[in-house]
Amino acid sequence: MNCKAKYFSLVLLSSFILISCKKETVKSLPTTDSTSIITHALQSDSAVINPSDTLNDLVDKSVIGTQFLTKSSLAPRLKKLLGADYDQMVKYWNTETPFEKQENILHAWGxxxxxxxxxxxxxxxDVKNNKINVYKFEKSKLTIFKEDDFEIEIKDNFLKDLNVKKENVEVEG
Incomplete structure (x- = not known):
């Protein structure tokens, strides 16, 4: 084999090895439908510096459609907050309203x-303070779960709706 052929073969072999050993840097992007949201930008602890931009994207989105209760980065916080009641909430969240926003408060009902x-x-x-509250109505009993004992101030239409629910289920004590 002549010198040019050896050189060409060496360059070709080196290129092949270099290309085959190179790490893959392009990753496939997940596909989403119009009700899906990618929540990986949220952090799983309550020390998020500014979650408002991502959380505000939830407005008018379905909790079920976004898989918010199980797949969002806030799901571990919900699980910790609700403890043994978390699985029941996920199981019974069948009929729902989409997320609504009033001032700095996001609300959804299921x-x-x-x-x-x-x-x-x-x-x-509470988008501003990055805290979660869950009001659980179960057989005329109301249980309120407050993350870090932080009580979100519920007012205006959210408070009216909550009071109507209390009246409708005749909450005891």
Whole structure:
């Protein structure tokens, strides 16, 4: 073999080895439908510096459609907050309203299909303070879960709706 052929073969072999050993840098992007949201930008602890931009994207989105209760970065916080009640909330969140926003508060409501009067949940997220409250209505009993004992101030239409729910299920004590 002549010198040019050896050189060409060496360059070709080196290029092949270099290309085959190179790390893959292009990753496939997930596809989403119009109700999906990618929440990986949220951090899983309550020390998020400014979550408002990502959380505000939830307005008018479905909790079920975004898989917010199970796949969002806030899901571990919800699980910690609710403890043993978390699985029930996920199971019974069948009928719902989309996220609404009033000032710095996001709200969504969900309940057990065909049994909303016995099992329903109101999820409130204070975007400014990055705290979560969940109001659980179960068989005429109201349980309020407050992240870090922080009580979100609920007012105006959210408060009216919450009071109507309390009246409708005849909350005890």
């Amino acid at each position: 309940c057990k299909q065909h049994d909303c009067s016995n099992y329903s949940y109101d999820l409130f997220i």
